[in-house]
Amino acid sequence: MARAVTNQRKAINTAAAWAVGLLIFFPILWTILTSFKTEATAIADPPVFLAFDWTLENYSAVMERSNYARFLWNSIIIAGGSTILGIIVAVPAAWSMAFVPSKRTKDILLWMLSTKMLPAVGVLYPIYLIFIKLGILDSRIGLVIVIMLINLPIIVWMLYTYFKEIPVDILEAGRMDGASLKDEIIYILTPMAVPGIASTLLLNFILAWNEAFWTLNLTAAKAAPLTAFIASYSSPEGLFYAKLSAASTMAIAPILILGWFSQKQLVSGLTFGAVK
Amino acid sequence: MATQHSRSAARFMMAPAVVLLLGWMLVPLLMTLYFSFKTYLPLRGGDLGWTGFDNYVRFVSSSAFWPSIQATLIIVGGALIITVGFGVLLGILLNQPMWGQGVVRILVIAPFFVMPTVSALVWKNMFMDPTNGLLAHLWRFFGADPVVWLSDASLFSIILIVSWQWLPFATLILLTAIQSLDGEQLEASEMDGAPVLKRFWYIVLPHLSRAITIVILIETIFLLSIFAEILVTTGGAFGTRTLTYLIFQRVLESQNVGLGSAGGVYAIILANIVAIFLMRIVGKNLDA
Amino acid sequence: MKLTNALFAASALVSVTATAAAAATLTIATVNNGDMIRMQGYTDDFTEKTGHEVEWVTLEENVLRQRVTTDITAKGGQFDIMTIGMYETPIWGANGWLVPLDGLSEEYDVNDILPAMRDGLSHDGTLYAAPFYGESSMIMYRKDLMEKAGLEMPEAPTWEFIREAAAAMDDDANDVNGICLRGKAGWGEGGAFITVTGNSFGARWFDEEWDPQFDQPEWKEALTFFTNLMNDYGPAGYATNGFNENLSLFQQGKCGMWIDATVAASFVTNPEDSEVADQVGFALAPNKDGVEKRANWLWAWALAIPAGTDNEDAAKQFIEWATSKEYIELVAENEGWANVPPGARTSLYETPEYQEVPFAKMTLDSINAADPKNPTVDPVPYVGVQFVAIPEFAGLASQVSQEFSAVYAGQQSVDEALEKAQAIAEEEMEAAGYR
Numbered sequence: 001m002a003r004a005v006t007n008q009r010k011a012i013n014t015a016a017a018w019a020v021g022l023l024i025f026f027p028i029l030w031t032i033l034t035s036f037k038t039e040a041t042a043i044a045d046p047p048v049f050l051a052f053d054w055t056l057e058n059y060s061a062v063m064e065r066s067n068y069a070r071f072l073w074n075s076i077i078i079a080g081g082s083t084i085l086g087i088i089v090a091v092p093a094a095w096s097m098a099f100v101p102s103k104r105t106k107d108i109l110l111w112m113l114s115t116k117m118l119p120a121v122g123v124l125y126p127i128y129l130i131f132i133k134l135g136i137l138d139s140r141i142g143l144v145i146v147i148m149l150i151n152l153p154i155i156v157w158m159l160y161t162y163f164k165e166i167p168v169d170i171l172e173a174g175r176m177d178g179a180s181l182k183d184e185i186i187y188i189l190t191p192m193a194v195p196g197i198a199s200t201l202l203l204n205f206i207l208a209w210n211e212a213f214w215t216l217n218l219t220a221a222k223a224a225p226l227t228a229f230i231a232s233y234s235s236p237e238g239l240f241y242a243k244l245s246a247a248s249t250m251a252i253a254p255i256l257i258l259g260w261f262s263q264k265q266l267v268s269g270l271t272f273g274a275v276k
Numbered sequence: 277m278a279t280q281h282s283r284s285a286a287r288f289m290m291a292p293a294v295v296l297l298l299g300w301m302l303v304p305l306l307m308t309l310y311f312s313f314k315t316y317l318p319l320r321g322g323d324l325g326w327t328g329f330d331n332y333v334r335f336v337s338s339s340a341f342w343p344s345i346q347a348t349l350i351i352v353g354g355a356l357i358i359t360v361g362f363g364v365l366l367g368i369l370l371n372q373p374m375w376g377q378g379v380v381r382i383l384v385i386a387p388f389f390v391m392p393t394v395s396a397l398v399w400k401n402m403f404m405d406p407t408n409g410l411l412a413h414l415w416r417f418f419g420a421d422p423v424v425w426l427s428d429a430s431l432f433s434i435i436l437i438v439s440w441q442w443l444p445f446a447t448l449i450l451l452t453a454i455q456s457l458d459g460e461q462l463e464a465s466e467m468d469g470a471p472v473l474k475r476f477w478y479i480v481l482p483h484l485s486r487a488i489t490i491v492i493l494i495e496t497i498f499l500l501s502i503f504a505e506i507l508v509t510t511g512g513a514f515g516t517r518t519l520t521y522l523i524f525q526r527v528l529e530s531q532n533v534g535l536g537s538a539g540g541v542y543a544i545i546l547a548n549i550v551a552i553f554l555m556r557i558v559g560k561n562l563d564a
Numbered sequence: 565m566k567l568t569n570a571l572f573a574a575s576a577l578v579s580v581t582a583t584a585a586a587a588a589t590l591t592i593a594t595v596n597n598g599d600m601i602r603m604q605g606y607t608d609d610f611t612e613k614t615g616h617e618v619e620w621v622t623l624e625e626n627v628l629r630q631r632v633t634t635d636i637t638a639k640g641g642q643f644d645i646m647t648i649g650m651y652e653t654p655i656w657g658a659n660g661w662l663v664p665l666d667g668l669s670e671e672y673d674v675n676d677i678l679p680a681m682r683d684g685l686s687h688d689g690t691l692y693a694a695p696f697y698g699e700s701s702m703i704m705y706r707k708d709l710m711e712k713a714g715l716e717m718p719e720a721p722t723w724e725f726i727r728e729a730a731a732a733m734d735d736d737a738n739d740v741n742g743i744c745l746r747g748k749a750g751w752g753e754g755g756a757f758i759t760v761t762g763n764s765f766g767a768r769w770f771d772e773e774w775d776p777q778f779d780q781p782e783w784k785e786a787l788t789f790f791t792n793l794m795n796d797y798g799p800a801g802y803a804t805n806g807f808n809e810n811l812s813l814f815q816q817g818k819c820g821m822w823i824d825a826t827v828a829a830s831f832v833t834n835p836e837d838s839e840v841a842d843q844v845g846f847a848l849a850p851n852k853d854g855v856e857k858r859a860n861w862l863w864a865w866a867l868a869i870p871a872g873t874d875n876e877d878a879a880k881q882f883i884e885w886a887t888s889k890e891y892i893e894l895v896a897e898n899e900g901w902a903n904v905p906p907g908a909r910t911s912l913y914e915t916p917e918y919q920e921v922p923f924a925k926m927t928l929d930s931i932n933a934a935d936p937k938n939p940t941v942d943p944v945p946y947v948g949v950q951f952v953a954i955p956e957f958a959g960l961a962s963q964v965s966q967e968f969s970a971v972y973a974g975q976q977s978v979d980e981a982l983e984k985a986q987a988i989a990e991e992e993m994e995a996a997g998y999r
Contacts, residue, residue: 315997317955317996318633318637318638319633319637319655319659319955320955320996321659322637334991334995338991339984339987339988339991340963340988405809406799406800406801406804407799407800407801407809407812407813407818408812421800422800422801424800424801424803424804424973426801426804427801427803427804427969427972427973427975428801428973428974507626510749510804511626511748511749511750511962511966512749512962512966513749513965513966513969513970514749514803514966514969514970514973514975515970515975517966525959525962525963526959528630528633528634529958529959529962530956530958530959530960530992530995531633531637531955531956531958531959532956532959532995532996535995
């Protein structure tokens, strides 16, 4: 069956893939390295790669200046809350689209995606005014709702493509045995859909974590997540590469680590039905 | 299996998502439409009355309008070509037998986790800065004059940053698709002595068409509204002012909500043209 | 926490008079400049004195502007204090969006604030924001390089001299640029600099009828001079350099001269960050020979209270604390006199210790040389030196400065840029109903 792969060919593949992988990863690696340099070393000419005096001073400077824990907590709540809420709304919709398709199902699906193309900045004032009316400016709940709505189309689509892969025969067999709709969902569908839901959760958590327009414009002090945290380091006076790197590392580290640990699940869900 | 009972149950279950999205679309849309027919200048006291189609005419007749459409299409198109092109190649490469495949995949996926603001800041300052940026050091090392990326190659720079962020996404979807390719079919063609390029063209690419369509669709949705990458790097200068950025300038910098709202309506029209266009291709490749 | 709760409870029970004494939590929006970051470090001193807590919202300048402008125009009430500039203050004050800063305490001594700053932050004689620090622009130059070039910097040089000096100091072999100036797009970046350069060549944004003036020869001369000067002796890629980029170039010893904000003086003379700290000299911003206006701008980052906040009294207390003489002394005691927020108070420049700071006198002279009410040679209908204090200016000027930056990057000619600038300005002014 499998072709005999010579070690030589494998070595070439390995070298090429690692070279490309490291090249793609390099900007992140460089940011992490720079965060351990002094400001002077950070702009040294020629640049130093590893042989410098590693220091934690940038991290302590950032910690001293900003309440990192609160930004982080807000990010977690907003990204987590909006994702969970989104899944709760999306699962029934995706389920019915997948198993009770009508002529309009595809239109509805694509229409949902098209709502994502509205330019956010065009509706900033209207949304801001609505938020004032509702009294939810600078509140986590307000952001949870907005981010949930932004990502809902993606969630519905992902779940839909997942549910479609579940063989209908199984459901029908269950129905023959007298399973009710409720049983169908709880005992047959859910176990089969869990991997799909997990990867949907992950992807949308990432998208929500990185959303930088609404999270910045609808918050002040109380609900500001890490996107606002990074906006306070973006171009201060004087040398700032090292501190910017430290702040950047702190902003992306949680999601990077989560992503790495869960990349298998994430990847399996990233197909959007691209594979049949 | 679609009985009357399950039909209505389906409608019932779809309702929350549809209603929410309808609200999310209609409320801002109606408000944008409303403002677009008004002279609305927040710094001059807000609502100064109806103005008919003035804002629409003014937005289109502005010298910045057509260049902004052009910039939008170049950025979206450029990023799509790069991510899909390299995504296919990278997908094929990662599908080869090798040591440490898992680690390489982790390295390749990483940029997808980086928030746009951070990646724009890092690229702008630590790589593209003409004095202290790493690329400038590299150019000088080879005795060349550093490129001033953000002014001399502004559109390319932005496409590069955006592509870096989206390449992992394209690669992973395409990789999954390649993995599902029927190995025996490939082997057979290999036995027949079909050259690599021919095999790629007649077997691999058709198999990937569906995945490529999905990548284009999803990426277009996100790329049409890129904002942070431009705000942080060029601030819209040097021909990088996209339609989204132009609207931002009208609404927030010029504080002309009416004019910006008219621009928003145009952006919605553009998005829908692109969407219809995409649906045509997707429709063929996607049996929903 | 318990104490705070108790105080809240007490204030709820007792009448309105007691509210003033109750501890409040102030939300303050501010810009991420060095002096403000330093102020955040001293927040405890304020809390100790008054019992009020402070929540900081620190943002990069452009993001801050968007954020506070959206909030004040939509009346969002997110902030108790906003850090705004000389551009916003008179416009917002006139709209009644800011709490007038009258009735400040005797010890605060409002008359001690530099007259230029007080005027710039007032509307109709009412002060609407208190300056945290103020600045003008001036020349910072390398004494060692000037000496090597055999030149001496006059107190008040002309642009012609600047060109000569830049030519003499420019040294590609040693990676030294004759001069570094802002070319970055944005009304507060390159836009501000080219506007004061225009002023010093006799140009102006508008005539008294609000007709844009980019079709006039003065603008052509100013923009041509600036572009040639920078192309010949400026750093590569100056079209993307703003304050920060130039600051780090100068600190690394890569600029012979740098004309920019007076606050930069304390950064370039700080031996911890600057390789050339002991070699920096200062001079007044230049003019074209015979033109009475110099390239001096005037700016202040100031603290203002949006109307409608629930914590007006506490906010006033904070402003009095942050812009007081005592705050300056507090910083001087801990960080040295060179690091106090400059350009706000007359008394600072009368302090003997501060007079010894090398850039103190030139900063004050530069501030005094700027006149926001008469910024240009020919009369104009507007107030503001490097900006025009009308709501449309920010949007207009950032587009115009993008056209100019394209000239600096070699993507279009001076004539093309000025033609576009004229068209943009006419468009915007028409949209705003001036014409």
